[in-house]
Amino acid sequence: xxxxxxxxxxxxxxxxxxxxxxxxxxxxxxxxxxxxxxxxxxxxxxxxxxxxxxxxxxxxxxxxxxxxxxxxxxxxxxxxxxxxxxxxxxxxxxxxxxxxxxxxxxxxxxxxxxxxxxxxxxxxxxxxxxxxxxxxxxxxxxxxxxxxxxxxxxxxxxxxxxxxxxxxxxxxxxxxxxxxxxxxxxxxxxxxxxxxxxxxxxxxxxxxxxxxxxxxxxxxxxxxxxxxxxxxxxxxxxxxxxxxxxxxxxxxxxxxxxxxxxxxxxxxxxxxxxxxxxxxxxxxxxxxxxxxxxxxxxxxxxxxxxxxxxxxxxxxxxxxxxxxxxxxxxxxxxxxxxxxxxxxxxxxxxxxxxxxxxxxxxxxxxxxxxxxxxxxxxxxx
Amino acid sequence: xxxxxxxxxxxxxxxxxxxxxxxxxxxxxxxxxxxxxxxxxxxxxxxxxxxxxxxxxxxxxxxxxxxxxxxxxxxxxxxxxxxxxxxxxxxxxxxxxxxxxxxxxxxxxxxxxxxxxxxxxxxxxxxxxxxxxxxxxxxxxxxxxxxxxxxxxxxxxxxxxxxxxxxxxxxxxxxxxxxxxxxxxxxxxxxxxxxxxxxxxxxxxxxxxxxxxxxxxxxxxxxxxxxxxxxxxxxxxxxxxxxxxxxxxxxxxxxxxxxxxxxxxxxxxxxxxxxxxxxxxxxxxxxxxxxxxxxxxxxxxxxxxxxxxxxxxxxxxxxxxxxxxxxxxxxxxxxxxxxxxxxxxxxxxxxxxxxxxxxxxxxxxxxx
Numbered sequence: 001x002x003x004x005x006x007x008x009x010x011x012x013x014x015x016x017x018x019x020x021x022x023x024x025x026x027x028x029x030x031x032x033x034x035x036x037x038x039x040x041x042x043x044x045x046x047x048x049x050x051x052x053x054x055x056x057x058x059x060x061x062x063x064x065x066x067x068x069x070x071x072x073x074x075x076x077x078x079x080x081x082x083x084x085x086x087x088x089x090x091x092x093x094x095x096x097x098x099x100x101x102x103x104x105x106x107x108x109x110x111x112x113x114x115x116x117x118x119x120x121x122x123x124x125x126x127x128x129x130x131x132x133x134x135x136x137x138x139x140x141x142x143x144x145x146x147x148x149x150x151x152x153x154x155x156x157x158x159x160x161x162x163x164x165x166x167x168x169x170x171x172x173x174x175x176x177x178x179x180x181x182x183x184x185x186x187x188x189x190x191x192x193x194x195x196x197x198x199x200x201x202x203x204x205x206x207x208x209x210x211x212x213x214x215x216x217x218x219x220x221x222x223x224x225x226x227x228x229x230x231x232x233x234x235x236x237x238x239x240x241x242x243x244x245x246x247x248x249x250x251x252x253x254x255x256x257x258x259x260x261x262x263x264x265x266x267x268x269x270x271x272x273x274x275x276x277x278x279x280x281x282x283x284x285x286x287x288x289x290x291x292x293x294x295x296x297x298x299x300x301x302x303x304x305x306x307x308x309x310x311x312x313x314x315x316x317x318x319x320x321x322x323x324x325x326x327x328x329x330x331x332x333x334x335x336x337x338x339x340x341x342x343x344x345x346x347x348x349x350x351x352x353x354x355x356x357x358x359x360x361x362x363x364x365x366x367x368x369x370x371x372x373x374x375x376x377x378x379x380x381x
Numbered sequence: 382x383x384x385x386x387x388x389x390x391x392x393x394x395x396x397x398x399x400x401x402x403x404x405x406x407x408x409x410x411x412x413x414x415x416x417x418x419x420x421x422x423x424x425x426x427x428x429x430x431x432x433x434x435x436x437x438x439x440x441x442x443x444x445x446x447x448x449x450x451x452x453x454x455x456x457x458x459x460x461x462x463x464x465x466x467x468x469x470x471x472x473x474x475x476x477x478x479x480x481x482x483x484x485x486x487x488x489x490x491x492x493x494x495x496x497x498x499x500x501x502x503x504x505x506x507x508x509x510x511x512x513x514x515x516x517x518x519x520x521x522x523x524x525x526x527x528x529x530x531x532x533x534x535x536x537x538x539x540x541x542x543x544x545x546x547x548x549x550x551x552x553x554x555x556x557x558x559x560x561x562x563x564x565x566x567x568x569x570x571x572x573x574x575x576x577x578x579x580x581x582x583x584x585x586x587x588x589x590x591x592x593x594x595x596x597x598x599x600x601x602x603x604x605x606x607x608x609x610x611x612x613x614x615x616x617x618x619x620x621x622x623x624x625x626x627x628x629x630x631x632x633x634x635x636x637x638x639x640x641x642x643x644x645x646x647x648x649x650x651x652x653x654x655x656x657x658x659x660x661x662x663x664x665x666x667x668x669x670x671x672x673x674x675x676x677x678x679x680x681x682x683x684x685x686x687x688x689x690x691x692x693x694x695x696x697x698x699x700x701x702x703x704x705x706x707x708x709x710x711x712x713x714x715x716x717x718x719x720x721x722x723x724x725x726x727x728x729x730x731x732x733x734x735x736x737x738x739x740x741x742x743x744x745x746x747x748x749x
Contacts, residue, residue, distance in 0.1 A: 086522060101534040106526075137665065139471065144668035156668060164666025165673070167474075169659035177684040187735055190725045194739035197721040201745065215672045266515030315516065316548075323518025323544065 035365025039339035041299040043360060044243065044255045044290070045115075046283060049091040049136075050236075050262030051322045053309040054078070054333040056276050063277050066284035067304060067335050074302075074337030075345045075379050081352045082308035082332055088139055090307035090353075091258055095143050097357030097371025106139070113148045113370050115357045116157035119254060121150075122366035128213065129253040130157035133242040135235035136260035137164055143258060148370070157256070158214065160246075162238030165218070166226040174222060217249060232271050233278040236261040240282040244289050251295065254360070265310055265320040272320065301338025301363070305356055308332060340380055347378045415445040418711035422628055423619075425749045426587060427452040429461040430641040434649050437708055449619055454612040459487040462497075465586065466504060468637065470527060471513060474662060478509040496608035497579070501528070502570040506563060517544040521565055528569040529555065530578025576604045580614065587615065588623035589632050631748040636664035639674060639747065646709050646741060647678075648687050675742045682734045682741075692731050698723050702736070709740045711749075 053059070058076070061068040083090060083099040088106060093099045096112040116130040134140035138161075145156025183191070221242065229237045236259040243257045259279055265272030283304065290296045312326040322329055332353070340363065354373035361368040362375045415423070420440055424432045427449075432440055440448055452458055463486050472478060486503060489495035495503075504510060505528060514523040521543035525531040533540045542552045546559045553559070555568040569575060580600050584592045592600075603610050618624055634642065640660040644652035652660075660677060664670040681687065695701045702722050706714040714722065722736055740746055 086519070101532060132668075134666075137471070137474065137662075141665065141668045153669075159666075159668035161666030165663045167659055167662055169655065170663040173656060173659050174680060177680045177686070179680075181683040186728075186730075187732070190728070190731070190735050191739055194722060194725060194736065195743065197718055198739060198743045198745060201715070201718075215676060218672060219676060263515075266519070319516075321516030321518055323516065 035363060038363060039299060040301045040363055042247070042251065042253055042255070042296060043301045043303065043338070043363065044247065044257065044286065045094075045356065045360065046240075046302070046304045047091050047094050047256065047258045047307060048262070048279070048304055049087060049258055049307040050260045050275075051087070051265060051308055051310045051320075052262050052276060052306040052332065053320070053328050054331070055328060056273055057280075057306075058333045058335075063273060064280040066280045066287060070283075070287065070302060070304065070337045071335040071346075073343055074335060075342050075347060075376075077334040077336070077347050077351050077376065079348060079350045080305070080332050080334045080355075081350055082306070082330055087136070087260070087263065087307065088142075091140075092143060094305055094307060094353050094356050095256070096146070097354045097368050097373040099352075099354050099372070109142050109145070109147050111148050112146045113151045113368075114143065114145055114156070115360055115368070116254065116256075117145055117148070117151035117155040118357070118361050118366045118368050118371075119364055120155040120157075122361075123364060125253055127158060128250045131243075131246050131250065131252045131254070132157045132159045132256040132258065133239040133246065134159060134161045134258040134260075135163050135239040136258060137161060140258055140260075143256070157254075160242055162226065162240075162242045163235035166221065166229075166238050166242075171222060213250070217246075221245065231278060232264060233259075233261045233275045233282070236275065236279050237282050240279070240286055244286045247286070247296065247300075248289060248293060253364070266315075267317045267319040269314065269319055298339055301336070301341065303334065303336045303356065303360070305334045305353055306332040307353065336376070336379060342379065342381045345378060347376075349377065351376055411446060412444060414442055415440065415448050417441065417707045419445055419628055420448065421708075421711040422632075422749050423448060423452060425634070425638050425642070427461065428455075428457050429464065429638050430645050430651065431708070431749075433645055433651075434708075449616060453616050453619075454491070456487065456491040458612075459490040462490070463487045463500070464637070466501060469582070470504065470510065470523075472504070472509050473658075476509050476513040478504070478507050480507060480509075483507055483509070493609065497611045498570060498575065498608040501579070502566065505566045505570065511562075517547040520562065521547055524565055524569045528566070528578070529572055529574035530581070531574060573601070573605070576601045576608075580604060583611075583615070584618055584623075587618050587627075588621065589627045590623045592623075634747050634749045636670055637661045638749070639670075640664065643678060643681060643741065647681055647689075647737060671747070674747065678738060678741045682738050689733055689737070692726060692733055695726075695733065698726050701733075702726075705736065705740060710743075710745050 048057075057064045057067060058071070058078070083093060085093065085099060085101055089099075089101060092110070092112070095114045095116070096110075097115070098112050100110070100112065116132070119125055120127075120130055132140075132143055134143065140161060141159045143157075144159040145151065145153050226238055226241050229241065231237065239257050239259060243255050246252060247255050261275045261279070262272055264275060287302065290300045290302070308322060309329045309332050310320040310322050311324040312328045313324070315321050334351075334353070334356075352373055354371070355376050356373070357371045358368045358373045359376045359379065361371075420437070421431050423445075424430060424436075424440075440451075443451070467473065467477065478484070483504065486495065486500045490497070490500060505524065511520070514520045518540075521540055522533050525533055525536065525540065525543065531539070539555065543554050543565050546552045546554050546565055547562050549561060551558065551560045554565060555572045555574070557568045557571065559565060559568050577597065581592055581597060584597075600614055603614065637657075640657045641652055643660075644650060644656065664673055664677075667673055699719060702714055702719060706712060706718070725731055726733070726736065
C-alpha cells in the first residue's frame with residue numbers, strides 16, 4: 001500500500017492521527033489534501049539566485065512590490081537557511097534538496113537527482129512538462145538532470161538559457177542566413193527515408209513527438225524581441241520572458257527560472273538594487289500573465305527562493321561579496337503563492353532552501369528519495 | 382511562421398547515443414595511412430575542428446604517427462588549447478580576455494617562448510579572470526578549485542588564509558609566503574597541486590577517462606622538471622589504451638566543436654569568431670542542443686551561401702557519396718546506405734542538400 005492509499009484508508013477508519021504517528025515526520029502530510037486532490041496543476045519556481053539579501057527585498061518592500069504582494073496573498077518564510085556553496089552548488093541545492101559542495105565554476109553534472117527527475121519519473125510526465133529557463137550561461141544547463149543511474153537525462157527538464165540562445169549576435173547571424181526554406185513534401189519524405197537508413201546503424205530510439213514543438217518554439221522565440229532586452233538585469237529578464245512564453249505555450253507542470261544578475265553586487269551595490277527592482281517587475285509580468293490566463297489562473301503556484309544572501313557589510317569597492325558567514329548571507333526570505341497554500345501567513349521558524357524539492361514533490365505526489373530536506377511547514381491551507 | 386515539419390523527428394534521440402562503432406576500429410599497422418575515423422577524431426580533439434577538404438586529401442596519406450606529429454604543437458593546436466582553457470575557466474562572452482598579452486599566448490606557446498604553466502598563470506592574473514571571479518571568497522575559491530584542484534570544504538583554513546592574503550594581509554598560502562591577490566595566484570600555480578590537476582584534467586579532456594594514479598605521478602615529475610614537455614606528454618596519451626578506447630567508442634561532439642565543424646564540413650572554410658561563438662553560446666544554452674543543432678544546420682544549408690554543386694554537376698554519385706561519408710562520418714557507407722542515398726539522388730529534382738542535411742543532423746555526426 002502506498003502512502004496515499006494508506007492515509008485514505010486510515011482516514012476512512014477514523015485513524016488519521018494515529019496512523020500519522022507511524023509515518024516519518026517529513027512525510028506526515030495527514031491534514032493536507034493528497035496530491036491528487038490538490039488544485040495546483042502548474043508550478044513556477046523562481047530561484048532568485050546571484051545572492052540576494054532580505055535587507056534589499058522584503059526588508060525594503062518598495063524594492064519588491066510584486067514579491068510583497070505575493071507574500072501578502074500567500075506564505076512568507078522569513079528564515080530559510082542556505083549553504084554558501086558558490087552560486088552553482090547553492091542553486092543546485094534548491095533543485096536537488098541536497099546541500100553538497102560543488103566547484104564554483106564546475107561545468108558538469110552530479111549524481112544527485114533533481115526535482116524534475118523525481119517528478120517526471122514518479123508521475124510519468126512528458127518531456128515538455130518540465131522546463132528551466134536560466135540566465136547564467138553554460139554552467140546552468142546542468143540543473144536539468146543528474147547522472148544517477150535510476151534517473152538521469154530521460155527524466156530531465158528542457159533547459160533554455162535566455163542569455164545564451166537569445167544573444168544578439170546569434171540573432172543577427174541567423175538573420176544573415178535567412179529563414180529556412182519550406183521543403184516540398186517529396187523532399188521531406190526523402191529526408192525521412194535517408195534518416196531512417198542512417199538511424200538503423202545508430203540504433204536510434206523512437207522519435208519524440210513533442211520535439212518538433214520545441215523546435216518551432218525555438219525558431220519563433222529567436223525572431224521575437226527577447227534578444228533585444230537590455231539593462232542591468234538583461235539576462236534575468238530574458239529568462240523570465242522565456243518562462244512566461246513557455247508557460248503560456250506548453251503549459252508545463254513545472255517551470256523553473258534561475259536568475260543570476262544580482263551578483264553584480266560584488267562591485268556595484270546600486271546596480272544590484274536595480275536588478276532586484278527590475279526582476280521584481282519582471283516576476284510581476286509573469287504573475288500577471290498567469291492571472292490573465294483562464295486555465296492557469298486558479299491552478300498555478302509560484303515559489304520565489306534565493307539561493308543565499310550577501311555579506312553584512314560593504315567591501316572596499318562599495319559592493320557586497322558573499323563569504324562572511326553572517327546571518328544576512330546564511331538566511332534568506334522565501335515567498336510562496338498558490339491555490340493550495342495558506343494566505344497572509346508568515347512562518348518565522350527556521351526552514352531550509354533544500355526543503356523546496358521535497359515540498360514540490362509532495363505537492364504533486366512524487367517521492368524525493370535522495371533529498372535531505374523536509375516539507376516546508378505551515379504551507380498548505 | 383512557416384512550418385518545417387520533419388525537423389523534429391530525430392530530436393528525441395540524445396546526441397549520438399547508441400552509435401555503434403564496431404567494425405570501424407582504427408587500423409593497427411603503424412605504417413598504414415591513418416584511417417578516416419581516427420583522422421577526423423584527431424583533428425577534432427587536437428584542433429577543435431574536422432579537416433578542410435585539402436587537408437583531408439593530404440592527411441589521409443599520412444601515417445597516424447606522422448599526422449599526430451604534424452598536429453600536436455602546431456599553432457592551431459595551441460590556439461585550440463588556449464580556447465579550451467578559457468572555456469574551462471568560463472572566460473567566455475563578456476569575460477573573454479582581449480588584452481594583447483593574453484591574445485598572444487597561443488603564438489608564444491607555438492614559438493616555445495611560453496609553457497602551459499606560465500600561460501595559465503598569465504590568464505589567472507588577467508583582469509578578465511578577476512572580473513569573472515569577483516570578491517575574495519569567490520576568487521580564492523576558484524583559484525583553489527580550478528588551478529590547484531582542491532576542495533574548499535576540505536581546506537577551509539587555506540581558504541580563510543587566502544582571503545586575508547587577497548585583501549593584503551601577510552600569510553602562508555599553499556605552503557609559501559603571500560601578501561596579495563597576485564601572490565594567491567602565484568602560489569597556486571607554483572604548488573605541486575597545479576601540475577597534478579592540470580595533467581589530470583587535460584588527460585581527461587583528450588582520453589575521456591581519468592588517468593591512473595600510477596601513470597599520473599611520473600607525468601607530474603616530468604612536468605615539474607620542465608613544463609615544456611606538455612606536447613610530448615600529449616603525444617604519449619594519444620598512443621595509450623584510453624585514447625584507443627575513446628576512438629573505438631566515439632565521444633559526444635562538444636557544442637564548440639560542432640559550431641566549427643558545421644562550417645568546415647558544409648562550407649569548407651573555418652568560421653570567423655563572430656560566426657562560431659554566438660552559435661556555441663546558443664547551443665550551450667540548451668540541456669539537449671540537438672534541436673538547435675538541427676535548426677542551425679538547416680538554416681545554413683538553406684541559406685544559399687554554401688556554394689554547393691548542383692546535383693547535375695555530380696557525375697559520379699557513388700564517389701561523391703563515399704567521400705561525404707568518409708569526411709563527415711569517418712567511415713565508408715554500407716551497401717544499403719549507398720543504395721538508398723543513390724536512389725534518392727537519382728530522382729528528378731534531387732538536391733545534394735538533402736543528403737548533406739541528413740548526414741549532419743544524424744546522431745552519428747554528433748559523435749566523433
